Amino acid sequence: MNDAHIYCSDALRRLGADKFQCVLTRKKQVELNLEGTEMSLMRSTQDVTLSLMAIKDLRKGEITVNILDQKSLDEAMSSLMELCATSAQDDAYDISPPQPKQHFDIGPSEPDVDRMYALLARYADHTTARFPKVRLAETIFAHALTERHFTNSTGVDLSSRKGVYTFTSLFSAKDGGKTSSFNYSQVALADLEQELLQCSSFAVLLGQAAEQLEARALPGKFVGDVIITPDCLGGLLSFYVSTFLGDRALIAGTSLFKDKLGQKVAGEQLTFGARPRSPQIADGYAITSDGFVAEDVTLIERGVLKSFMLSLYGANKTKRERAKNSGDCFVVEAGDKTYAQLVAGVERGLLIARYSGGYPSANGDFSGVAKNSYYIENGKVLYPVNETMIAGNLAELFTQIKGISAERVNFGGALLPYVAATGVTISGKQ
Amino acid sequence: MIIQDLRTYRSLFTQYTELRAQENRIMNIAYLNGNLVRNTKSAVGGVSARAYAGGSWGFASAPGYDQVREVISEATLNAAFLDQRAKKGHAPFAPSCPVAERSFATTKPRLSQSEIMQFMQELDGYIAGKYPSLSSRTVSLYNLDMEKSLLTSDGASLYSLLARTVFGVSLSKDTATGPVEVFESAGGLGQFEDVFGEPQSLFPVIDTLYEHLEKKSEGVYAEAGLKECVLDSALAGILAHEAIGHTAEADLVHAGSVAGDYLNQLCASPLITLVDFAHTFRGQPCPMPIYIDDEGTLAEDQVLIEQGVLKGYMHNKHSARRFGVSSTGNARAYEYFDEPLIRMRNTVIVPGHSKLADMIASIEDGYYLMKPSNGQADTTSEFMFGVVLGYEIKQGKLGRAIRDLTISGVAFDVLKSVTMVSDDLKWSNAGMCGKKQLIPVGMGGAAVKCRINIGGR
Numbered sequence: 001m002n003d004a005h006i007y008c009s010d011a012l013r014r015l016g017a018d019k020f021q022c023v024l025t026r027k028k029q030v031e032l033n034l035e036g037t038e039m040s041l042m043r044s045t046q047d048v049t050l051s052l053m054a055i056k057d058l059r060k061g062e063i064t065v066n067i068l069d070q071k072s073l074d075e076a077m078s079s080l081m082e083l084c085a086t087s088a089q090d091d092a093y094d095i096s097p098p099q100p101k102q103h104f105d106i107g108p109s110e111p112d113v114d115r116m117y118a119l120l121a122r123y124a125d126h127t128t129a130r131f132p133k134v135r136l137a138e139t140i141f142a143h144a145l146t147e148r149h150f151t152n153s154t155g156v157d158l159s160s161r162k163g164v165y166t167f168t169s170l171f172s173a174k175d176g177g178k179t180s181s182f183n184y185s186q187v188a189l190a191d192l193e194q195e196l197l198q199c200s201s202f203a204v205l206l207g208q209a210a211e212q213l214e215a216r217a218l219p220g221k222f223v224g225d226v227i228i229t230p231d232c233l234g235g236l237l238s239f240y241v242s243t244f245l246g247d248r249a250l251i252a253g254t255s256l257f258k259d260k261l262g263q264k265v266a267g268e269q270l271t272f273g274a275r276p277r278s279p280q281i282a283d284g285y286a287i288t289s290d291g292f293v294a295e296d297v298t299l300i301e302r303g304v305l306k307s308f309m310l311s312l313y314g315a316n317k318t319k320r321e322r323a324k325n326s327g328d329c330f331v332v333e334a335g336d337k338t339y340a341q342l343v344a345g346v347e348r349g350l351l352i353a354r355y356s357g358g359y360p361s362a363n364g365d366f367s368g369v370a371k372n373s374y375y376i377e378n379g380k381v382l383y384p385v386n387e388t389m390i391a392g393n394l395a396e397l398f399t400q401i402k403g404i405s406a407e408r409v410n411f412g413g414a415l416l417p418y419v420a421a422t423g424v425t426i427s428g429k430q
Numbered sequence: 431m432i433i434q435d436l437r438t439y440r441s442l443f444t445q446y447t448e449l450r451a452q453e454n455r456i457m458n459i460a461y462l463n464g465n466l467v468r469n470t471k472s473a474v475g476g477v478s479a480r481a482y483a484g485g486s487w488g489f490a491s492a493p494g495y496d497q498v499r500e501v502i503s504e505a506t507l508n509a510a511f512l513d514q515r516a517k518k519g520h521a522p523f524a525p526s527c528p529v530a531e532r533s534f535a536t537t538k539p540r541l542s543q544s545e546i547m548q549f550m551q552e553l554d555g556y557i558a559g560k561y562p563s564l565s566s567r568t569v570s571l572y573n574l575d576m577e578k579s580l581l582t583s584d585g586a587s588l589y590s591l592l593a594r595t596v597f598g599v600s601l602s603k604d605t606a607t608g609p610v611e612v613f614e615s616a617g618g619l620g621q622f623e624d625v626f627g628e629p630q631s632l633f634p635v636i637d638t639l640y641e642h643l644e645k646k647s648e649g650v651y652a653e654a655g656l657k658e659c660v661l662d663s664a665l666a667g668i669l670a671h672e673a674i675g676h677t678a679e680a681d682l683v684h685a686g687s688v689a690g691d692y693l694n695q696l697c698a699s700p701l702i703t704l705v706d707f708a709h710t711f712r713g714q715p716c717p718m719p720i721y722i723d724d725e726g727t728l729a730e731d732q733v734l735i736e737q738g739v740l741k742g743y744m745h746n747k748h749s750a751r752r753f754g755v756s757s758t759g760n761a762r763a764y765e766y767f768d769e770p771l772i773r774m775r776n777t778v779i780v781p782g783h784s785k786l787a788d789m790i791a792s793i794e795d796g797y798y799l800m801k802p803s804n805g806q807a808d809t810t811s812e813f814m815f816g817v818v819l820g821y822e823i824k825q826g827k828l829g830r831a832i833r834d835l836t837i838s839g840v841a842f843d844v845l846k847s848v849t850m851v852s853d854d855l856k857w858s859n860a861g862m863c864g865k866k867q868l869i870p871v872g873m874g875g876a877a878v879k880c881r882i883n884i885g886g887r
Contacts, residue, residue, distance in 0.1 A: 044491075067473070067493065067495075086544040179686055358836050363609055369838045391654075427883075429656070
């Protein structure tokens with residue numbers, strides 16, 4: 001049914017929903033996969049999902065289905081109203097208010113599969129030639145077209161059509177009986193102009209994989225400096241936002257920043273935000289998950305907390321302001337030092353290229369393994385390490401920033417520099 | 431309702447082809463501090479086909495069940511697109527045609543949504559009433575039904591309905607050094623009616639968890655360094671899955687995993703036997719029983735380590751041919767639009783002969799580590815697990831609780847250090863493994879005594 005959201009809107013009114021929203025999403029994806037350096041799979045998928053949310057008597061239910069014939073939709077709506085009837089009342093439930101009808105077109109709608117094949121084949125060839133000790137594992141080059149239509153009972157009618165290429169490669173190095181830790185990177189692209197090996201940080205990481213065959217255990221334990229690479233920074237920022245700024249932390253009241261809006265919570269070198277509308281972000285979005293036109297948001301500006309990352313529900317529940325987007329697409333402003341200057345400023349510490357660790361505690365404590373990382377001493381990167389753990393507190397880490405690099409890596413879904421900080425406990429093998 | 435019998439479409443196959451119809455149905459409920467923050471259902475289904483041409487795979491999928499012909503045709507074209515360019519010239523696979531039908535749908539009358547919500551509200555109310563000093567509480571319920579049918583051009587066919595229902599509870603308390611949190615889950619194979627009875631049956635789970643929270647709120651940070659520890663079954667299960675299992679997936683072995691160097695070598699203590707069970711252990715269904723995999727191969731138990739010696743890897747058809755062995759039936763796909771990948775099923779360290787109490791009593795200064803939060807491993811078998819519940823062991827006795835920490839090591843080194851394996855086995859059926867796609871897996875095992883690196887502050 002092509003007009004499923006119209007059918008459902010009419011039906012939900014008849015069924016007595018006080019408020020409702022319908023999100024119809026159609027996705028077409030084509031992908032090419034390598035296994036090692038061999039082309040192994042061409043995969044093309046279509047999917048359609050209809051997500052319905054209804055509120056009745058301050059009770060809410062949500063249901064998602066992908067079979068859109070009339071019988072299936074009728075069953076889904078009946079089930080939705082049952083979910084509503086059996087849920088608890090909460091006056092924070094709401095839908096987005098009236099906004100002008102808008103449509104957004106982002107990125108290429110049609111994939112150039114022949115060009116994708118040629119680029120992927122060259123990636124395999126170039127990797128073999130330049131990095132002979134590297135073994136490629138899972139490597140996927142995809143194009144996805146996502147069409148989204150958001151409507152609700154206040155008259156909101158927002159739609160978007162987004163096409164984007166994504167490339168992901170996972171790899172390690174092998175030499176005789178030596179194996180390096182795996183590493184990976186990914187990039188989102190609006191066009192196919194560049195060789196894949198030149199995108200984001202692939203060439204750097206593939207080169208490091210062979211070096212990491214000689215990784216050594218770091219003796220002892222000390223509190224030192226860290227330089228967080230752009231590949232590692234994205235994950236830490238996601239932890240930071242969900243631990244201190246997101247719905248769960250603020251509704252539960254566990255966020256250390258719950259009373260810190262407008263106050264300094266990080267080093268003044270740090271300015272970052274979620275910028276899904278930035279022209280620098282190929283994998284952005286125009287409509288939030290709760291039915292607003294997305295706007296770029298600055299979360300921290302010169303160390304001062306400027307916004308939480310609250311959904312409409314989270315905002316209503318905590319009586320705070322809603323964030324103007326749904327998060328991700330992190331952009332950290334470039335600093336005033338070069339990467340080389342950051343390294344030169346480290347007396348003793350680590351270059352952390354990947355963090356493999358547990359989700360931080362509610363108070364921000366984290367502890368994990370520094371993977372694909374290097375020991376730094378007296379301003380020089382000395383050797384790759386293994387079995388090295390780091391521990392600290394996420395809130396404290398970002399208050400103890402020593403510098404941010406001018407160089408940034410554009411991953412298409414984020415734009416990130418190197419960040420140097422101090423006060424991290426580094427434990428080698430003991 | 432998925433298409434249960436796909437045989438009418440067999441005439442559309444022009445080369446080796448798999449045709450699958452599948453629907454995943456999920457119910458997800460969560461209360462945070464008494465507020466219903468999640469109350470969702472989803473049902474996502476469709477058909478997919480995968481065709482093989484000369485060593486290249488083509489895959490296609492579409493939602494719903496009325497585009498079977500188009501999906502087979504597109505998969506065939508996709509395989510041809512790659513075959514024309516890659517020109518590998520591989521022969522077809524040796525045919526296999528097992529047949530199975532297995533459903534874990536309940537035969538009891540289904541409960542209404544209202545009755546299930548009442549069950550959850552009763553549990554939430556119990557916590558709120560009995561433990562008012564908590565700063566935060568969450569109760570959740572997750573049910574997944576995976577219903578699928580499969581037909582291959584060789585004649586293999588499967589109909590299965592696998593169900594998983596898991597109750598989760600998380601409690602937190604403010605302390606002078608910040609909030610402290612503990613969580614627990616209960617449930618497993620089957621639909622709600624077969625897994626849970628009255629809400630009161632879960633009260634002891636909550637009470638025990640609260641006792642742990644009280645102790646953890648006065649807990650201490652663990653000392654960093656290499657320590658003698660007992661890993662309880664939940665951690666042993668993650669060790670089996672993350673630290674060894676992934677390195678023994680044949681595609682990762684081909685990509686350079688360290689397990690590739692250890693075949694038929696002593697790589698662990700002779701006390702260690704580690705198996706990826708297909709569907710049955712000691713006469714009972716495993717948490718995630720797989721009878722025929724998504725390539726139409728009969729699923730069989732795969733012994734990865736037997737008395738310390740690495741005996742084999744987990745395979746799909748392609749890797750089995752590359753390694754010159756038979757497929758073990760480890761090819762699994764999560765959604766209808768996912769292609770089968772080499773995945774674990776039910777991976778455990780098989781019980782030994784020691785008593786858990788004796789294992790704890792045998793440690794002078796170490797830790798009893800009970801509950802993981804998450805875990806990761808890589809091709810070197812170096813791993814890390816978050817640990818959110820544990821206790822000191824001092825002079826053979828349990829001491830103070832410890833705060834959240836991370837443990838790490840090289841899995842094969844840790845397994846070499848094992849000196850005791852408990853005689854019991856506990857399963858966990860709440861895990862989702864990530865590798866391009868998510869997939870539900872069972873894991874568990876005996877408790878092990880070993881030396882492991884603690885990442886303290």
